[in-house]
Amino acid sequence: MIPEPHPPPGVSEGQKMLDRAATFEGDKSLDQAKVRQELFTDLVNSIRTELYNFALRLTGNRPEAEDLLQESYFKAYKYFHQLRDRGKFKEWIFQITANQFKNFLRKKKKENTFYHDDSEQVFVEKEKPSRNPDELFMQSDRSSVVQKAFGYISPKMRSVLVLFEIEGYSIEEVSETLGISRGTVKSRLHYARRKLKEILVSGPMEGKVHFG
Amino acid sequence: MFKNKKKKSGCSYHQNLIHKRLDGEITPEENLELDEHLADCPQCFEELNSYALMKDLINDIKENPVEVPAGFFERLAGKLEEVAPARGLSGILAHPFFQAHRNWALAATSFVLVSVLAFGVGTGIVTRMDGQADQTMGQSNSSALILINNGDSMVLGGSDSNPDQHAKAIDELEMAYREAAGQPGGDENDGYIHTTWQDEESDTPIR
Incomplete structure (x- = not known):
């Protein structure tokens, strides 16, 4: 096959990578395990910043984000051959990361004290930063203030806020991803918004951003 | 069980409508009702404004991603050979x-x-x-x-x-x-x- 000197307009880099990979995957003379491995790492590299930030927002700190990513990365590779539509790689690996995060929450649940918040009708963890939020993010703009504020929200509440407000998932998608009911999603979302506002307006991050 | 009998006057009802609007699940009737209330209630108006500002701040996070530490994914990729497909x-x-x-x-x-x-x-x-x-x-x-x-x-x-x-x-x-x-x-x-x-x-x- 003669390579095209200029790709046709409208063909994205990602699509070109997938097309190229499809030709290698059909080539019996190549080591298919190696081909699969290279395609996987290329696909991860194409979304590395988004994926890293997704894990960071879910967990609220780098060490836990990197643990989470390590687990989801190897899990994704293990089942990569089952992914039929490679064009949906990003959604697929985000889903795996969110699933792994559920396991992470289950482990964390054992370590935390819980109380019942009547107003929310859900069990919520005592609010405390996952680690020291001041050490978590090294940015200097106002987004770093909000990132730090996220660190003060419990992981359960934060995960709903991250998926809905930052990743743009619908209520239905958040419900499916985290395996909780639509009602619980909404309840946690309302609670997390109020909590974030409280942290920014009168809590630990008071006065760090101009608010209202 | 008394949730559905909540009076429609009172700010807690309208604050719920604010969240429904933020969730994208508000009906046209409720939307109109909320707008009417916001015109008369500075407290709820301010509440909605603060959430709108918070949404802007949250969008900032997305636009200013944290950098991936050098070599992080490369280190993971280096161990892929140890992982067998399931x-x-x-x-x-x-x-x-x-x-x-x-x-x-x-x-x-x-x-x-x-x-x-x-x-x-x-x-x-x-x-x-x-x-x-x-x-x-x-x-x-x-x-x-x-x-x-x-x-x-x-x-x-x-x-x-x-x-x-x-x-x-x-x-x-x-x-x-x-x-x-x-x-x-x-x-x-x-x-x-x-x-x-x-x-x-x-x-x-x-x-």
């Missing part, structure tokens, strides 16, 4: 779709298995069954063997994963079964043989 039963059980609907899938699987066993026992096809699981030095081994009265066997592996190991385990079972059946006093339609195979999951170094 096949067989564990491939199905750990598939993202199965994981996402795990409770339903487990309930359905249990129902099917119980139905099959109940049918087998009821019709005399299944004559004896046994299961065993053990944990040794962090490696999990498990299997369950069902003997069927025509001499065939069915293996239900709790943590089966590698199809080659699975096939090997079945071969071992059959061989052991034949040996047992040939022993004095052995009845080819009686007794069970148990074997184990190693679960690759617990063995995969990922760090």
Whole structure:
């Protein structure tokens, strides 16, 4: 096959990578395990910043984000051959990361004290930063203030806020991803918004951003 | 139970409408109702404004991503050769779709298995069954063997994963079964043989 000197307009880099990979995957003379491995790492590299930030927002700190990513990365590779539509790689690996995060929450649940918040009708963890939020993010703009504020929200509440407000998932998608009911999603979302506002307006991050 | 009887006047009702608007789940009627209330209530108006500003701040996060530490993904990629693609039963059980609907899938699987066993026992096809699981030095081994009265066997592996190991385990079972059946006093339609195979999951170094 003669390579095209200029790709046709409208063909994205990602699509070109997938097309190229499809030709290698059909080539019996190549080591298919190696081909699969290279395609996987290329696909991860194409979304590395988004994926890293997704894990960071879910967990609220780098060490836990990197643990989470390590687990989801190897899990994704293990089942990569089952992914039929490679064009949906990003959604697929985000889903795996969110699933792994559920396991992470289950482990964390054992370590935390819980109380019942009547107003929310859900069990919520005592609010405390996952680690020291001041050490978590090294940015200097106002987004770093909000990132730090996220660190003060419990992981359960934060995960709903991250998926809905930052990743743009619908209520239905958040419900499916985290395996909780639509009602619980909404309840946690309302609670997390109020909590974030409280942290920014009168809590630990008071006065760090101009608010209202 | 009193939730639905909440009065429509009062700010808590309208604050719920504010959240419904933020969720994108507000109806046109409720939207109109909220706008009318906001015109008369500076407190709720301010509340909505602060959430709108918060949404802007949250959008900032997305536009200013944190940098990935140098070499992070490269280090992970360097260990990929140690990870074998999942096949067989564990491939199905750990598939993202199965994981996402795990409770339903487990309930359905249990129902099917119980139905099959109940049918087998009821019709005399299944004559004896046994299961065993053990944990040794962090490696999990498990299997369950069902003997069927025509001499065939069915293996239900709790943590089966590698199809080659699975096939090997079945071969071992059959061989052991034949040996047992040939022993004095052995009845080819009686007794069970148990074997184990190693679960690759617990063995995969990922760090």
